[in-house]
Amino acid sequence: MPYISGARLVADKQVRIALTKIDGIGPKKAIQVCYRLGISGNIKIKELTKSQIDQIEQMIGQDHIVHWELKRGERADIERVISLSCYRGIRHQDGLPLRGQRTHTNARTCRKRIRK
Numbered sequence: 122m123p124y125i126s127g128a129r130l131v132a133d134k135q136v137r138i139a140l141t142k143i144d145g146i147g148p149k150k151a152i153q154v155c156y157r158l159g160i161s162g163n164i165k166i167k168e169l170t171k172s173q174i175d176q177i178e179q180m181i182g183q184d185h186i187v188h189w190e191l192k193r194g195e196r197a198d199i200e201r202v203i204s205l206s207c208y209r210g211i212r213h214q215d216g217l218p219l220r221g222q223r224t225h226t227n228a229r230t231c232r233k234r235i236r237k
Contacts, residue, residue, distance in 0.1 A: 125177060126182065128144065
């Protein structure tokens with residue numbers, strides 16, 4: 122099973138479906154990648170040659186923000202909001218819901234640390 126951008130692709134899936142397992146690549150981007158490289162999205166991953174897999178990996182690495190870069194960006198955004206000490210930042214810091222959800226009876230999973 123080939124690895125592309127830190128994600129293991131299942132060999133029995135179609136290329137356009139398997140590429141969506143990579144963080145940051147959805148169905149639309151997967152179809153665009155296949156179209157740009159001239160690869161049919163309906164063939165299976167196991168039918169791809171090594172050079173085609175390398176082309177896919179190179180294109181995704183150049184044109185798309187995926188996996189670690191995406192997670193690093195999300196974490197930087199959260200850190201920025203926390204450092205501003207705005208409402209969202211304080212809620213992130215306390216581990217509570219951010220978007221106005223009720224916390225009296227719900228939000229059990231995010232309040233787990235606070236309850237004890």
